[in-house]
Amino acid sequence: MQTVPWKERVVGEAGGATYIAPVPGPEDARVWFFTRKGGVSEPPYDSLNVSTLVGDESGAVTENLSRIKTAMGERPSAWVRQVAGDGVVGVEGPGFSGEGDALVTGERGFALVVAIADCVPVALVGEGSVSMVHSGWRGALSGISGKAACGMGGEVRAYIGPGIRGCCYEVSEELADRFAGRFGAGVVSGRYLSLPEAIRRDLEEAGVGEVHDLGLCTGCRTDLFYSHRKEGPKTGRNLAAVALR
Template structure:
């Protein structure tokens, strides 16, 4: 097939995708299908009602646009924390439905619709994000937009949302007296102490961390070498055989830095129906957004 033929075929595929998205338009997002929350409310309500175990320090919410998220309960003073589930978006399997990444192979129009829905849930203000590189870099930001390569963001700007994308890695929100931080902590960043480093970049004063949905020791088996490295750095309690507790290691790291920790206790590996899990759903799955917004006290 020549170059002209390939362009025509690509245009035809794009037109077909757009026609599929136009079926069943979504209020506020012309051309996008209805959110899954609206499409099957009984089923979604049942899944949400079973999400939190008794005594979990969290609550579930459905935003006006349909996005379903989890937040700490009680919530922190001076900030709002959002851990979005995979529910309430428009992406089709295997990215159903609130996927925020175009890099995983999802339809860009669907991802744009999902991000718009999340932006509404966050209050419509500016957002800052990074190119996540699975490291321990921390960036301070004062305005919205792309901030560079890092895996943690810190700000003192009120109304600015700090965002990371996850699918098993640990989202950690830090709330201080005058600043907030959002962290994407994979095993490399956790071993390098990214959460403690982010806390150290914040102003002096009391801080509390909130550990969101992530893969946990029940579902995360690693090599003996990696398990040994974590045990040496964070103590034997973070491993059980070859099963590794990233939240346990992060808690140890933060408590060493004098940070109080609230762990929501939710496992992406146990509940891939509610959260994206790369390990349980690979090779193709979506990414969820986690965010923290500084607000007035």
């Protein structure tokens, strides 16, 4: 088990859409954590918002998704209706893939994507398969990342993207206690919860040998990411994606 922070690097601005990718990245997959930069949405959704459910103009979202597709080498996307649960959906091809909070595939030619604003995106790269996880506190507590990794078989590497961390995420005493009981006292400081730390421990329990954590907090970095906690409901959603090469 090793936990490796990776250096913050904006490595791509293809088609205008700006993303952060792990350096070094996996050889057999691509991982993109798109920032909020390089799109066309007006404030408060500026500018690379991918959700039509938050009040943004649908034409702007369409253009943003087109820029993201270009940045991903014109790969189409597969997505799910995220319900903040622990469902893992097997995906065969691009398009809408049902309800759940994690996607897994062994197929090439398209990207698995999730939309986030504080919840944590986790890209998993296995031997001939990839998974993209959307983990809020419910998903983290029920171990959705570990569940997705276990379903992949073989050696799995994990890339934890931008999410809300212990510096910004105050929760109820009851919830802090539940996390400390499940993952150990180190995931909370008083009532402040680090979702990425809980996810790291979940992945470790699931036998994931290599966990890379970007280490960026969405609440601290609203210049780069949308944060529901810091900006309220009128903000956008970031896209996170993984694809087999």
